[in-house]
Amino acid sequence: TRPERFEYQPTGRGRDLGLLMQAMVQIGDQWNLSNLEGPPLDFIDRRTGQGVKLITVNRETSEAVERDHLGVRPGRGADALMTWRLSRGSERAEPSAVRSGQSQGADYPAVRDDHSSARSP
Secondary structure (H helix, E strand, C coil), rough: CCCCCCCCCCCCCHHHHHHHHHHHHHHHHHCCCCCCCCCCCCEEEECCCCCCCCCCCHHHCCEEEHHHCCCCCCCCCCCHHHHHHCCCCCCCCCHHHHCCCCCCCCCCCCCCCCCCCCCCC
């Protein structure tokens, strides 16, 4: 039998999902599509009671990074397809051409359909 539980105790993964939920709430509050007088939830620092918000910071300096300065690049786990996609900028490829390795003049990388190059979590 299962032990009786009195409250939800999230795992580390569950706590990390809380960041996603907070981001979604923050975006919803910003756009106020429900025309509310204010946010229905207010995330706070429990020690001070002051409001908090998610921001993007530089991993090395911890300084805030403005949205206009945010970019992406291939990470250590990027496969050939991800690297190729990022190298193309805003251009889009036809997925079927990318999967088959065939192109219409572009140098699409050949990628297997079984996603064997992808790492499992």
